[in-house]
Amino acid sequence: MMPFHDERDSAEIRLMRSIVELNIRILQTPSASERTALRTTISVLRAELVKLIEAMPIMSEDDVTRATTHHGMSPMLISAGGRRGPS
Numbered sequence: 001m002m003p004f005h006d007e008r009d010s011a012e013i014r015l016m017r018s019i020v021e022l023n024i025r026i027l028q029t030p031s032a033s034e035r036t037a038l039r040t041t042i043s044v045l046r047a048e049l050v051k052l053i054e055a056m057p058i059m060s061e062d063d064v065t066r067a068t069t070h071h072g073m074s075p076m077l078i079s080a081g082g083r084r085g086p087s
Contacts, residue, residue, distance in 0.1 A: 011052055012049060012052050015045055015049040015052070016049060019045050019049070022041060022042050023042060025038055026038050026042075
């Protein structure tokens, strides 16, 4: 694994790390058929990563209004992993 692996990483980050690691492995693999298999795996992982990214919600103005009305303050920032950001 890469040196900065964190168990709290999102699925998207883990997939991205896997893609990078497999790309590096391609450079170290002597067999053309094994490199082809790695490329196939990377293509599948990349397609899954795209699906996950496309499924990520983008907050609408209605979402902002609901959040500010419910909480009576500005929307709170939430960073990756569900931890709250600075206020």
